[in-house]
Amino acid sequence: MKRDSRETPFLSADPAPILERAAGGGRISEEECLALFRCRDLLAIGRAAHQARLSRTDPGAVTYTCDRNTNYTNACITGCAFCAFSRKPGDPDAYVLGESEFRAKIRELYERGGSQLLLQGGLHPGLPLEWHEGLLRWLRAEWPHLHLHCYSPPEIAYMAREARIPVFETIRRLREAGLQSIPGGGAEILSDRVRRKVSPRKISADEWIDVMRQASRAGLRASATMMFGHVETLEERVEHLRRVRDLQDETGVFTAFIAWTFQPKNAAVKEEFCGAYEYLRAAAIARLYLDNIPNHQASWVTQGPKIGQMSLFFGLNDLGSTMIEENVVREAGTAYRMDADELEAMAREAGFRPVKRNYYYEPYDHPADAPEGRRQRKILFPAY
Numbered sequence: 001m002k003r004d005s006r007e008t009p010f011l012s013a014d015p016a017p018i019l020e021r022a023a024g025g026g027r028i029s030e031e032e033c034l035a036l037f038r039c040r041d042l043l044a045i046g047r048a049a050h051q052a053r054l055s056r057t058d059p060g061a062v063t064y065t066c067d068r069n070t071n072y073t074n075a076c077i078t079g080c081a082f083c084a085f086s087r088k089p090g091d092p093d094a095y096v097l098g099e100s101e102f103r104a105k106i107r108e109l110y111e112r113g114g115s116q117l118l119l120q121g122g123l124h125p126g127l128p129l130e131w132h133e134g135l136l137r138w139l140r141a142e143w144p145h146l147h148l149h150c151y152s153p154p155e156i157a158y159m160a161r162e163a164r165i166p167v168f169e170t171i172r173r174l175r176e177a178g179l180q181s182i183p184g185g186g187a188e189i190l191s192d193r194v195r196r197k198v199s200p201r202k203i204s205a206d207e208w209i210d211v212m213r214q215a216s217r218a219g220l221r222a223s224a225t226m227m228f229g230h231v232e233t234l235e236e237r238v239e240h241l242r243r244v245r246d247l248q249d250e251t252g253v254f255t256a257f258i259a260w261t262f263q264p265k266n267a268a269v270k271e272e273f274c275g276a277y278e279y280l281r282a283a284a285i286a287r288l289y290l291d292n293i294p295n296h297q298a299s300w301v302t303q304g305p306k307i308g309q310m311s312l313f314f315g316l317n318d319l320g321s322t323m324i325e326e327n328v329v330r331e332a333g334t335a336y337r338m339d340a341d342e343l344e345a346m347a348r349e350a351g352f353r354p355v356k357r358n359y360y361y362e363p364y365d366h367p368a369d370a371p372e373g374r375r376q377r378k379i380l381f382p383a384y
Helices: 016-023 030-037 041-055 098-113 131-143 152-165 167-177 192-198 203-218 233-251 276-289 306-313 326-331 342-348
Strands: 061-065 067-071 118-119 147-150 221-228 252-259 295-297 319-321 353-356
Touching: 016 041, 016 276, 030 276, 041 276, 061 342, 067 098, 067 306, 067 342, 098 131, 131 147, 131 152, 131 167, 152 167, 152 203, 167 203, 192 233, 203 233, 221 276, 221 353, 233 252, 252 276, 276 295, 276 306, 295 319, 306 319, 306 342, 319 342
Parallel strands: 061 319, 061 353, 067 118, 118 147, 221 252, 252 295
Antiparallel strands: none
């Protein structure tokens, strides 16, 4: 990763006092967080993060879930520099999923023991808020036990702007239609300098935070994410973590934090590859700094299974999802895939007890719905 000239050299002083306090549950400051990002002692940071993880979550368990990350459309107006998945509305290969495609995807999800649909897409000018409400109502009527984890903050803010209503009202309507939680996509780095460079047509850092604040007001939970290793400085990584921690102090909205590295292969932004060292260090520091978010998820999807397994000793307690479907990272040039048996084996080989969970990190039983759904024709799928 290219380093900004404003950054100072790596820390040469002993980081032990910071790590000891953070490992024991003490809160560290932004300056101390930055000092850890400048520290070369990866193993010391990892040990402290692992100790903090053991005290905040079940020390013998590693959790995972089974879901499907379905992109209802790839048409998007933002043109983010890091994204190789999106298409312009009207492009020959732009799409919007239809009823039969949703049914096939959810049938496979149920057959593989899944319980959750992670639904995200581009900012499509032809899909108004009413379309999304209709989609959620249809999904809820057909598969009432399916957890609907849908719509990142940029999507919700775009729906609100197009409908000319407040964000809170938009979230309230989506919740009434069936929305149950919000994924943390679109955060990238919560610094407006970075966002102007890589995603200038997306919402600002303050707007991303406000969507999550309004989600909390509406009674929903959410996840927080950080995509790093592109044009941000270390200071801006700390700014991102500070914004997340402050909002969590205020609302308690986040169930989990997930960090992953920018994948440059097929993206317009061309930076040096951010490898395992940077990933493990950032994930461990996030565990130490974000003392108010209990669950931290491994990004084996970008790092591969071996680093994913190693991250279980760097502060992470969750292996995320089996990712029956994942399109955005794959289009960027990375395509790691694992099923539930492989995730459970990964946890056991590391000495942990694998626990299949739901969105709220509770032990999970398979939903009672039929894979085909109820086929209640009173609610029509909102065809595009």
